[in-house]
Amino acid sequence: MGLPDHHLTEGERVVLSFHPHWKRLIMPFLALIVVVAAVGAAFFLLPGDYEYAGYAWIAVGVVAFVALVLWSIIPFLRWRTTSYTLTSHRFAISVGVLNKSEDDIPLAKVNSVSSDQKFIERLLGCGTLRVESASEKGEIDYRDIPKIQLVRQELFRLVEDASDGNIDGR
Missing domain, CATH: 1.20.58 (Methane Monooxygenase Hydroxylase; Chain G, domain 1)
Incomplete structure (x- = not known):
């Protein structure tokens, strides 16, 4: 699941890797x-x-x-072939059963990170992650993200580190 090691750049490490929440099933x-x-x-x-x-x-x-x-x-x-991978350099999204679509958002281009949760989603611990980036896509919503608060917190921390030029706490 997620990015294979040979797709990572030098010094890049996987922080989180996950599928959409099981509620989709x-x-x-x-x-x-x-x-x-x-x-x-x-x-x-x-x-x-x-x-x-x-x-x-x-x-x-x-x-x-x-x-x-x-x-x-x-x-x-x-569900099985959709994966989200948060690395120290990017947020990678891979979708597709027969045809595969991959989207990478460099953390240095992320402007803001927010989340939305409905009542049921709060009970299940999932939600919608909204990432606004300085790219042509602008604001992107990713639905059914499991452990939404943890993902948002990690993404925000990594974005702050990238904006400070501080990768992996160095």
Whole structure:
């Protein structure tokens, strides 16, 4: 997870590396349960002596497979392949299952760091991290960041160190 060592520059170290919060997996998990329950009910309710029972079971299986892929497997893979890495020099974001998109924000270009948390997010310990940088993208929101206060604190500390020219406390 995160940046491999060979992608780090000289003197750069990984401070934090994480995936989005697990709350993103609640709906895919519920979809998995609903699809499995629906398939079980369909197989139970389809009469075995029905002339086209074999075709009906195949149709139920195909529909269930497609539903599982779209509603459970793809969201899980998106969650799994999304990673946030905070290093001593940059904030790196990597997203993508088949196609990969990577975005690096140099800490020296970060103007401000803030966070937002709804009530449920406060209970779960996650939130939205807002990073404003002196780049063409400007203000960027990263949703579902786990341990949002720790991430914000570390990012702010590293930004302050970068603005002072003080890397790794030196």
